[in-house]
Amino acid sequence: MPPRLFQLLKEVLSGIDSSHREQAAALTEVECQELENIFALLILGSFVGLPAPPSFLAIELLPFMERELEVLHCRAQDSGDMLAELCGTLGID
């Protein structure tokens, strides 16, 4: 019995630890995603009608921008409901 209890306690503690870490990193993560979004927009802006850097630069970097494209895509999809987005960011349920 005691070893199982010990195991359970360990899991609970590590859960609390990980949840705190997640919470602490959450805002930075949002910020990071936002930066990635801006980066993608700056490079691929010519595809959505923004003034963009010389387009060859976009083509040079495109092969490595899988993640940035993904973020850009998600942001574009979520932008329809900014309120929900804001509540999500601030952790309001």
Add this chain to the structure above:
Amino acid sequence: MKIFFFTGKGGVGKSTMAAVSARQLSRKGRVLIVSLDPAHNLGDIFGVVNKGKKDKLTDSLFLQEVDVHKLAQEYLHNEINVLTSTYSYLKTFNLDSYFSTLKYSPGIEEYALLTSIARTIGQETAFDSIIFDTPPTGLTLRFLALPQVSVTWIDRLIDIRRRILEKRYTIHRIKGSMSSEPTRLAFEEKDDDILCRLRALKQTYQDLNKSLRSSDCHVTLVFNPDILSLRESERLITGLNELGLPLRLLIDNKVSAENRDQAAEVERKMQALAPGVQLKRIQMSRELGGGANGGRLGDMQEEILPESW
């Protein structure tokens, strides 16, 4: 290795001057003359049909005509190949539609031109001089400005990229090994493909910028004794000054007995704009008939470039 650019308004005799200079230089060393003008005249002047490969005209003179359109297509094709092999889930984002857009993106031809110049300067080190016969003013200024413009953009992008990596590093430190991310994102600067590529690009442009501004680079401006040519040359001189490219020689081409007074006037104005730059006057050759791009090299024996070059 010396680099020469022949610039000027269309029809002033850039290609002919470049060809004569190439012949002059080829008596002293190995010369490669490269035509960047989409309306390739150099082949006609030398009387050969060049198909994008290096043609041997004499033991020390080689000719290459660059097909800009083909270069641009090749470049895009290569990039698209890298893309399709890198992206694992191409269909999700309909990247195919991006590709078809890329084909029409402006600036690709300038970039292809610039890449071809950079490649020529980098690879053809066995030559003592490389002569570039450039396309008309507008395009020339645009592609010569490209390295500088690009470095500015790349610097900004590197800035943002480094901030992203800093954030990622922070997140990595907070979360430690418990990260729930399915794939680990690069947070070290040396692991990030995008940053590495940006830095490599910056290096390429800085090298090119350096060789274009060095004392071995000679920009020659060809003009005619008429007002249109003068106006365009004025704009070109201003543009070259803004870019910090070294203008070394002015050539007043097609001067005849009838326009001698005007030639003197135009030359005076040009020298006022570009003080200290050598000027060379070329008489209109009767055999050439005065027609643009009609020059046959055998008819011209003049020494255009200063002896010391």
